[in-house]
Amino acid sequence: MAPQYAPSLRARVAPLLFALQIGFIVIFAFYTEIDSKNVHVTNFSHFYSDFQDVNVMVILGFGFLCTFLVRYGFSASAFNLLVAVMATQWALILNGIESWYYSGKVRLDLKSLVVAEICAASALVSIGAVLGKTNPVQLVLISLLEVSGFVLNQQILSIFIKVKPLNSIMMLHIFGTFFGLMLTWTLYRKGSEYQYEKEKFDRKMGLFSMLGTLFLWMFWPSFNSILVENKIRAVCSTYLALAVSAVTAAALSVLSSPKGKLNPIHLQSCILAGGVAVGVSMSVVHQPWEAMTIGFTAAIVSTIGFRYLKSHMQLAFQCHETCAVLSIHGLPGLLGWLVHLLIQIIDCDDYTMATRFAVFHISTLLFTIATSLSMGIITGLIIMWNCWRPPQDKKCFDDQAFWEFPHLIVHK
Template structure:
C-alpha cells in the first residue's frame, strides 16, 4: 500500500539519524550533570553534612516514573481507538516522545538552566522534558491518522522550541503560576495541534471515513490509556511543585477533581444520548478533563470543595464538546480533530487557566500564612498585589493562545510540503501505509474458517 510519495525507506532513516546525531553533539557540547547528579559535587555536599537521602532523586523520581508512564503508556494507548491504526498510535507516540524529551532538555535548558554556559540536568529536568513532550503528544492527537512519521518528527522539533519559549515567557517573564500545565501544556498543545490540522485540512478525507472509527477491542485498548492517565494524573500535576504541603495539596486537589469529573462525564454521556446509552469516546476522554482543569490552581488553596466543582464542570464541558462542538468545528471551520483534543485539553485547559486566575486574585496571607511565599512569592514579598497576580495569569492565557495559534499556522504550512510523505486521502487512519502488518482481521478470520471446515470434513469422513 506504499507508493513513492509515502515510502519511508530513505526519508525516515535520514530524518532520525540526522536529528539524533545533532542531539548527541549538542548534549556533548553543552549538557552536564547538576550538583545532585555529579559524583564530585554531590560528595562535597555530603561531606558538609548532607545525607545521601537528601538527594532530589528520592523526592522527585517516584513522580517522574508516574509522568513517564503517562507519556509512553497513557497517551500511547489512549489513541489506539482507531480500528486499523493501533501500531501507529502507540509506535509513533513512542518515537515522537523519544525525540521530544531530548530536544526539550536542550530548549528548556537554554532558557531556564544555563550555568556557566552549560545546561545542568537532573531528575527535575527529566520531568520538565516529559511535560513538554506531553504537549507535543496532545497535538499529535489532533493530526492522528493523517500524517507521516517524518511530518510528526518535524512538528515535534518546532513545537518543543515554541513550547519552551512560551513557558519561559509565562513562568519567568510574566511570573505566572502553572504547576500542572493547564496553560503551558494542555492549552498550548491543543490549540497548536488544532491550527496544524486546520492548515493540513483534507477536503476529501471522507474517502477514509470508514476507517476513522473504533471496534470493540480497540476501544478496550484505549481505555487502558485512560486508566493509566487517570490514576497517575495527581503525580503529573504535583511533580514539580515545592516539597511539603504544596505537593500534597496539588495531588489532593487533582484527585478529587478527577473523581467529580468522572461522575459528571457518565451523567452527561447518558443524558446527551437519545437512548440513554453511554458513549465510550466520552468515557475515554472527558473523564480526564478534571485533571487538565486542576492543573493551574492545583497548588493553590483551591480547597477540596473547589476542586470538585472544577472537575464537575470540566466533565460537562468536555462531553458537550464531543457531542455538539466537534462536528461544528469540522463542518464550519474545517478543523478535523481526530482525537478531540479541543474537548479534553483545549476547553478544560482554558477553564483551568481561568480558575487559576480567579484563585490567584483571591490569595491572602490569612489563607496561605507563610505558605504564600511558596505559591506566590511576589505577592508574599509585597512586590505585587494578589489582584495583579490574577491579571498576570489571565495575560498568560492570552499569550499562550497567541503563540500556539501563530506557531501552529506556520508549522502547518511547513508540514504541507510534499517531501514529508503524508498519506493520501484514501489511506488515512491505516497502519499498512507505514508498518509491516502481520495480516488483517478479516484475512485471519477467513483462515480460521478454512481450518475449521477442513477439520470438520476430516472428522465426518
C-alpha cells in the same frame, strides 16, 4: 488489480532520524553533564517514583489512549513513543540553554528530565489533532517545532511577565490544543467533513484505548504534584477532581445517549477533564470542595463539548481533529485558567492589586494562545510540503501505510 500502496518513506524517515539523533549525541557529548553532587538518597527515591509515574503517563497513557481507531493501533502507540523520546531530548537541550550560557554546560538531573517530559506531553496533545493523517517524518518535525514554541512561550512568560514556572508549564494543555487546531486547520483535506472509511471506533482497540485512559487517570495526581511544594494538597485535589469528573461524565454520557447507554468514547475522553482543569488552577486551589467543583464543571464542559463541538468545528472552521483535543484538553484548561483568575480576585482585598492581577493573568493567556496559533500555522505550512510525502487519503488511519504485515501481502 494490484493494490495502491502508500509511497515509501525510506529516503526520508531514516536520514531524518539518524541526522537528528547523531546531532543530539554530539550536543550531549560536548555541552551536557549529569548533576549528581547535590542528590540525597532519600530525595532521589521519592522523586524517582514521581518521575516513573510521569513516564508511564507519557509513554503508556498517551500511547494507548490513541489506539481507538480500528486499523491504526500500531502507529498510534509506536509513533507516540517516537515523538515522546525525540521531543524529550530536544526539550532537555532547550531548557538548559540558560545553564549553558552561564556555566558552559547543560546540567541534567531528575527534575530536568521531568520538565522535559512535560514539554513532550504538550507535543503529544498537539499530534492528537492530526493523528492518522500524517506520517512519521511530519510527526517528528511537529514535535520539534511544537516543543520549541512551548519552551519559547515559557521563557517569555517567565522573563517579561514574571509568571511562575509552575503556572507557565501547566499551560501545556492550552498551548498544545490551539497548536493542534492550527495544524489540522492548515492541513485540512477536502472531503474531511465526511468520515474517512477507516476512521472508525473498534471494540477491541477501544479496550486498549480505555487502558490508556486508566493509566492517565491513575497517575495524573503525580503529574500535577511533581513540581509543587505542597504535594499532599495537590495529590488530594487532583484525585477528588478526577473522581468527580468520572462520575459526572458517566451521568452525562447516559443522558446524552438516545438509548440511555454509556458511550465509551465519552468516558475515555471526559473523565480526565478534572485533572486537566485542576492542574491549571493548582496554585490557588486550597479546599477539597473547590477541587470537586472544578472536576464537576470540567466534566460537564468536556462532555458537552465532545458531543456537539467536534462536528461544528469541522463544518464551520474546517478543523478535522481526530482525538477531540479541544474538548479533552482545551476547554478544561481554559476552565482551570478562569477558576484561577476568579479565586485569586476573590482572595485579594485590594481592588488595585486585583485589577493588576487580572490584567497580568489575561495577558498570560492571550500571549500563550497567540504563540501557539502562530507556531501552529508556521508548522502546518512547513509540513504540508509534498517533499514529506504525506499519506494519501485512502491510506489515512491505516497501519499498512507504515508497517509490514506479511500475512496481508497481496502477491501479484
